[in-house]
Amino acid sequence: MEPFTFASLSELDLPVAVKVNRLEGFEKPLPYSTLLKRPDLRHRGSNLSPNSELYVTVQPFADSKPLTVHSQTAYKHFKSGRIWNQWLTLPLEYSTLPANTQLAITVWDLSPINPKGGDRNHHVPFGGTTIPLFDDDATLRIGRRKCKIWRHKAADGFSDTTTPWQEPRKRGRRAQQEDMIVVDEKQSRRDAELERLVGLMKQHEMGELPESKWLDQMVFRQIEKLERQQVKDSTRPKHPPQKLENGDTEVNNDPLCAEDDPDHIDGSFFLYLEFPRFDHPIIYTDHEYPPPPISAVQTATAQTTGAVNFKPPPEVQLGPGIQSDTNGASDTDGGGTRLIRIYDPEVGYADNPAEAKHRRLIRGQRNALDRDLKPNPKMRDFLNKVMSYGPTVELSDKEKDEVWRFRHHLTREKRALTKLVKSVNWSEQTESRQAIALLPKWAEIDVDDALELLGPGVRNPAVRAYAVDRLRKADDDELLLYLLQLVQALKFEPKRAKDDGEDETDSSLASFLIVRSAANLKLGNFLHWYLMVELDDEAPTKAAEKNKKLFARVSYDFMKELEATPEGQERRNVLLRQGEFITVLSKLSKDIRNSRADRVKKIEHFKKLISDPKNDMLTFAPPLPLPLDPDINVSGILADDCSVFKSSLFPLYINFTTSAGSTYPLMFKTGDDLRQDQLVVQIIALMDRLLLNENLDLKLTPYRILATSTLAGAIQFVPSAPLSTILSNTPKYKNSILGYLRHHNPATPSAPSVLGVRKDAMDNYVKSVAGYCVITYLLGVGDRHLDNLMLAPDGRFFHIDFGYILGRDPKPMAPLMKLSREMIEGMGGDTGEGQFGIFKQYCFTAFSTLRRSSSLILNLFALMQDASIPGLKGFDAEGGSVGVGTGAVGLGPVRKVEERFKLEMSEEEALGFLAQLIEREMGAWGPVLIDKLHGFTQGWRT
Known part of the structure; x- marks a missing residue:
């Protein structure tokens, strides 16, 4: 199969446009007898002059319904022909078009007398045509098109249109007769020449032929002349004269003018249009929804491997006569009846109303009895198994019911809180109030569980506030390990409506981060830069654009909080100086990268830029805390010790002098997204701390990386x-x-x-x-x-x-x-x-x-799902989903890491692997x- 390069319609965010070129046609003048019967036709514009002023309207239709209002050509006085040469833009984009979109194009004539009476609507349809925007292969039409005009009809735009842009082919004997058209040799040569010139014209429009303006104009006029002649030829009688039985020649009965019906005048008109051309064919693509889950095919194997189970298959007991084996069959032939499974898409997503009602009744009645309920040994083993599940495992209905049933007993088990949150139906107020009342009584949870409760699946403000209270007990160094993920968790905070109708994000997590970061220079430094990356104007995705208002609000509140601290104004000045420093450094890096000089000259040029007093990069007074490592105060740059790396993006090597008298080298680069490297190094630093807590120092080197924007950042050398x-x-x-x-x-x-x-x-x-x-x-x-x-x-x-x-x-x-x-x-x-x-x-x-510590690492990856990091995309089809509180969340990247931990194995089996x-x-x-x-x-x- 040959390679086929094309573009997707869903990526074409441009308004629909069509160019109305000209109207060509010929018709016989109205006879005097017709004007006597219809005197209103005497003053109709097209009957007064062959170049009367007409206008064109274009309106998109789909499923026989209009998509928008029509667009109309401007008034134009015609001299030698009806030529508009005007682009019409419709108020909708290509990416939003249905596959069966049609353009209903109507040419309107002007008449001072309304045929239907009245003083309004002094316009009548001259003719109409309807052309689909996509061909039979779902490819967007481009280039010049010749559309047949159906006289005295407005384009209807229906799915089964009566005004098609090409005359439909007829079948049977009539079609065979029309194929026997008498065409003289001269006309056939003209048609062949016109076809050749139209083909060359398409090549010229695509830039495949060189341009010659004076010669091109001559060719264009010749093409128009041939097209007009072809239109006139189309009005000739289509049937050859036939010999009658008596030897006479048959008289052609095709009327030149229908005197009784002035709307059917012998003639033919064609409207020439032009659609925009693109570098590649545009193929129609609709939004692809994920396939709905088929819970009826879930197996026990999937449950043990940690695969997604929306609901377990129901237990079905077949009645007499419909058994799948021969013993229960009632067929007269002795064969077994076949059980046919019919797929119901609601089984995977929606709850069974009867089961939901039953669950509400049972949970409401047992409230008083469950307080002192304790599990027996068998149930204790069952609950322990549930507690051992990782954060990606979805609980079955039975597991949810048992966790809820023994919720009071499980308050002493810190691992059980996340399982309870998954088991609660948060849309039920009574049930949610009972769950929230248990939070103060629960054993103190670990940080990994707190991070899970701040994930996208938990929307209850009380539960998220409880998780934030747990984070308050972490010291600043530990909080710094999770700060990147906590900034991303701000996207999942619930929203509350203000009195004036404006939505504002609930600030339980945001206020915690702001207060702690305002009190610690290191935390404040990294919170500021993490927010700056989210506010970058060059953010590549629409999702990032959607969250800019949220992060802008957090950044504003952070600056206000800094003003309230004793050293706040000084720290604000530090962050401002850092921003100016990074801005200048980014500009120098782009200049070096875009320079066409060789590497030796790039290095010399870079040293000159550093030494230039305009850039103010040689000395920093007072010393500036480095954004990459705020514990280091840099006092200047050693210009002679700077260089440019030999790489495609030409990163800069910069050696700083510190206030302590030492040097600090780093690499700064633009044109590359460092957020993924930043995430990996952060996870390595976290793993290093987890190993050190077990007295295992593996001499890791989690060097520092800081993304200062989506396409720039610094790396410790x-x-x-x-x-x-x-x-x-x-x-x-x-x-x-x-x-x-x-x-x-x-x-x-x-x-x-x-x-x-x-x-x-x-x-x-x-x-x-x-x-x-x-x-x-x-x-x-x-x-x-x-x-x-x-x-x-x-x-x-x-x-x-x-x-x-x-x-x-x-x-x-x-x-x-x-x-x-x-x-x-x-x-x-x-x-x-x-x-x-x-x-x-x-x-x-x-x-x-x-x-x-796998749960902690998996929860950190789960919080980064919406960070628009390239390496975390594209796994949704492979990953599963977990629903806690409201909705489900894709966990594809998390499952990729989970597979490597081999959590389904025992420790001995995992070490053997x-x-x-x-x-x-x-x-x-x-x-x-x-x-x-x-x-x-x-x-x-x-």
Whole structure:
């Protein structure tokens, strides 16, 4: 099948337009006898002059109904022909058009006498035509069109129109007779020449033929002349004269003028239109809704694997005579009757009214009895199983009923609150009031459960306020780990109506973030920049535009709160100076990136821009807290130590001097969305803290990244070397990681060593490789090659460039875990005195520790669903949904991470899986081939 490039109609946000070119036609004048019968025709414009003033109206129709009001051509005085050459724009866009849209085009004639009487409506239809906007292949019509005008009829626009733009083909003997039209040789040559010229004209309009104005005008006039002649030829008798039985020739009975009916005058008219042309064909596309769930096919296997279950299939007991087996059949032939399943789309989405009523009655009656109700051992095991469910699992009706039934008993179980919130029907006031009354009595929940209650599925203000109260107990350092997600959670806050009718977001979470950030410079710095990214004018999606008003309000309230603090005005000035600094830096980066000079000249130009006093970048007085790390106060920039990286976007290398007398290098780039890298590094920092809480320091390097807009940001520069450089022909490293470690950390008699490397450096290497192997596997980091695997001189190994996550990878045969043979040889190999055994133990411990905190990590990803980050899109069809309170929420990216945790396995089974994964990736040849091809490609580009 040949490739076909096309554009989607849903992306075409342009108004519908059509150009009315000219009207061509010919008809016999009215005979005097007709004017005697109809004296009103004497003064009709088209009967007075062949070039009388007509006007055209265009109105879109669909399903025999008008879509908008009509558009009309302006008045124009015609001299030699009825030529408008006017574009008409309709008040609707292409993206909103139905597939059966038609344009009803009517040419109106003017008459001083209304044929129907009265003093109004002195216009009568000269003729009409109806043309569909899409052809039979659902492709938008473009270019010039020739439409037949049906005389004395207004275009009806009906689905079965009586004024089609092309005369319908007739069938039977009549059609065969019309095919035998007598056409002389001269007329056939004219038609062939006209067809050739029209084809060349289309090529000219598409830019395929060179333009020559004086010659083009001559060709256009010739085409118009041929088209007029073709119209005149169409008025000739269509049937050849037939010989009668007596030998005479048949007289043509086609009337030149119907004297009794002046609305049927011999003649033919055509209206020439022109539709806009586009670079590609425009194919009709409608909004695609997700397929409704078919709950009747849900199986027990889906429940155990954590798949989505909207409702379990009902238990069906078949009556006599309709059994599917032969024993219960009542057929006379002895065969079994076949049970036919009919799909009901409401089964997956809507509640059964009888079940809902039953649930309300049962829950309302048991209120007093449930207070002292305690589960028996069997029910206790059932509830414990429900409590172990992750945040993505939807509870069945039975599980919801049992959680609600033992709600008073479960108040001492902190994990049960999120399950209760899922079990409550929040549309029932009585039930919701009982649930809210239990919140003060509940055991203190963990932070991961609080984040789940702030997700998009929970809309009850009391429940969200309870989750915010739990976050108040977290210190500033812990809150900073979740701040990125908490800013996104502001989108899910319920709205309350003000007295003046304006909607304003309820500020329970917003006020908490504002107060805490105003009291802490570090929190305030990052809250400000997270809000600035959401308010970026270059935000790529409509969803971001929708939330700008919300974030603008939060930013305004944050600035007001800063004024109320003792140091508020000073901190506001700091944020203002940071904004000016980032604005200048972004401008310099764009200038360098857009410059056509080579890299050496770009570096010289960049140093001159830094040194230019107009940019005020050499010194900062007083020192400025760096937006990337507000704990660092920078006092200036070392212009001679600045550079430009060798990359397609030419990132800037900037070395700052700090107030403490040290230097702080960073990389600043524009043209790239760093929000995804920022999210991944934030999750790595969180995982590092979770491991440290278990006394496991894996020497991770969660370097800092801050997106200052949707297409710009800063990255902390960590002195290191990519593995591709270390493993290349570098004599001092002996083309090995172990040689690199020995060069920078040689063994000394006074310090313990391993494999000729100082022991602390080897520990750093083994621990960091284990940590990043597990973390990049869990996050599904893709596009791993030797250029984005870094090694610092002190032995710390880390990854950079997280453009592909959640299992996405641009290369085939991509590994689940990046563990090359060279990395293992840096530990001394997998045998003998090597550190490979210790490496595997670190992997197992890290994997087991992070599995226990899987709910926290999954909830953080769930809060980022609407962040418009490219790597989190496109998983809705694979992911499921969870409904808490009101509605359901897509959790595709969350499920991708959940799959990597192997939560359906026991801990022993999960560690066995990880051991097999390590062994498989060690001997895999696919990653080796990918590294070789990548190195070859990079070398060729260089």
